[in-house]
Amino acid sequence: MKAIAEAPSKAIITGEHFVVHGAWALAAALPRGVRVEASESTGFNVISDEYSNPSTSGLRPITEAVRAMAREFSFNPHLTLSIKSEIPRGAGLGSSASTLVAAISAIARLHSLDLQASDIIRLSMVGEREIHGHPSGIDAAVCTIGGVILFKPGTDPKRVAFKGRRSLIVALSGRKRSTKRQIRRVAGVKGAFPSLFGSLTEAASEISLMATKRLVEGDMKGLGRLLSSNHAALSTLGVSNRHLDRLVDLALSLGAYGAKLTGAGGGGSVIAVAPGGKEKSIISGLRGRGFQAFRAEIPVDGVRSWQER
Numbered sequence: 364m365k366a367i368a369e370a371p372s373k374a375i376i377t378g379e380h381f382v383v384h385g386a387w388a389l390a391a392a393l394p395r396g397v398r399v400e401a402s403e404s405t406g407f408n409v410i411s412d413e414y415s416n417p418s419t420s421g422l423r424p425i426t427e428a429v430r431a432m433a434r435e436f437s438f439n440p441h442l443t444l445s446i447k448s449e450i451p452r453g454a455g456l457g458s459s460a461s462t463l464v465a466a467i468s469a470i471a472r473l474h475s476l477d478l479q480a481s482d483i484i485r486l487s488m489v490g491e492r493e494i495h496g497h498p499s500g501i502d503a504a505v506c507t508i509g510g511v512i513l514f515k516p517g518t519d520p521k522r523v524a525f526k527g528r529r530s531l532i533v534a535l536s537g538r539k540r541s542t543k544r545q546i547r548r549v550a551g552v553k554g555a556f557p558s559l560f561g562s563l564t565e566a567a568s569e570i571s572l573m574a575t576k577r578l579v580e581g582d583m584k585g586l587g588r589l590l591s592s593n594h595a596a597l598s599t600l601g602v603s604n605r606h607l608d609r610l611v612d613l614a615l616s617l618g619a620y621g622a623k624l625t626g627a628g629g630g631g632s633v634i635a636v637a638p639g640g641k642e643k644s645i646i647s648g649l650r651g652r653g654f655q656a657f658r659a660e661i662p663v664d665g666v667r668s669w670q671e672r
């Protein structure tokens with residue numbers, strides 16, 4: 364008997380970093396994701412292209428989350444987890460959260476545990492804390508629930524519903540970075556300029572609320588403007604750099620309504636929104652300059668799991 368779970372990747376549409384300090388943020392689950400197969404075994408093993416040896420430090424987030432789950436639900440963590448990811452690590456697209464959410468969900472299915480979304484998020488956060496130090500929880504929430512969510516720490520994530528489908532352009536800078544280091548950098552700015560940081564946090568929160576409205580109304584031009592404003596606020600925090608700015612400028616010069624870094628910054632990815640008729644040419648323009656880029660249709664489902672013999 365084995366159990367399988369698939370979790371989506373994600374993009375933060377607006378509000379990253381500021382969300383760690385109490386602002387509203389808007390995030391979407393994206394079509395590519397992580398698939399985890401869980402089966403019973405004599406010890407704890409992880410099979411993955413990224414990790415071959417369960418003692419490697421990169422595996423600590425998963426081992427800690429699985430241990431916490433085994434303690435809480437009184438089972439023996441003798442398992443083999445086989446992980447297949449379509450998301451590059453360190454790209455700001457939620458590879459760690461997606462892996463954790465899929466692993467917890469597959470193990471729950473293997474042991475026939477009826478976990479709520481809030482349990483999956485809480486257990487995934489054990490691993491997310493190992494990686495990020497002080498994560499807001501938005502990544503685990505959107506990879507679990509799916510769709511588009513409006514999120515603020517300490518409140519239940521709100522599902523954002525709209526008629527029809529929307530699309531985002533995602534472009535990868537090809538540069539990895541550490542989310543933990545970026546979060547620390549932002550904490551340094553908060554310490555040095557508390558009142559400026561407070562104003563930027565309020566503005567970012569407002570941007571997320573306005574962006575939600577634009578997305579629901581299908582006003583992609585308005586949404587694009589808000590993305591660009593949010594990028595400016597993130598640049599003020601020092602989490603952008605010349606590579607990301609170049610990618611944002613490139614998307615704009617190719618005809619996007621707006622663009623910004625997504626996730627922790629310092630590398631990772633950029634998202635853009637564009638007129639429907641220009642998406643193809645923007646993506647080929649980005650690819651022509653050597654960047655991986657794709658169109659992501661939203662909304663997509665959250666994690667799902669099933670058993671197989």
Ligand code: PMV
Nearest residue numbers: 379380455498499542626627
């Ligand atoms: O996981 P990343 O690298 O996409 O970044 C997460 C977003 C942050 O706001 C920077 C951190 C958090 O936990 O909200």
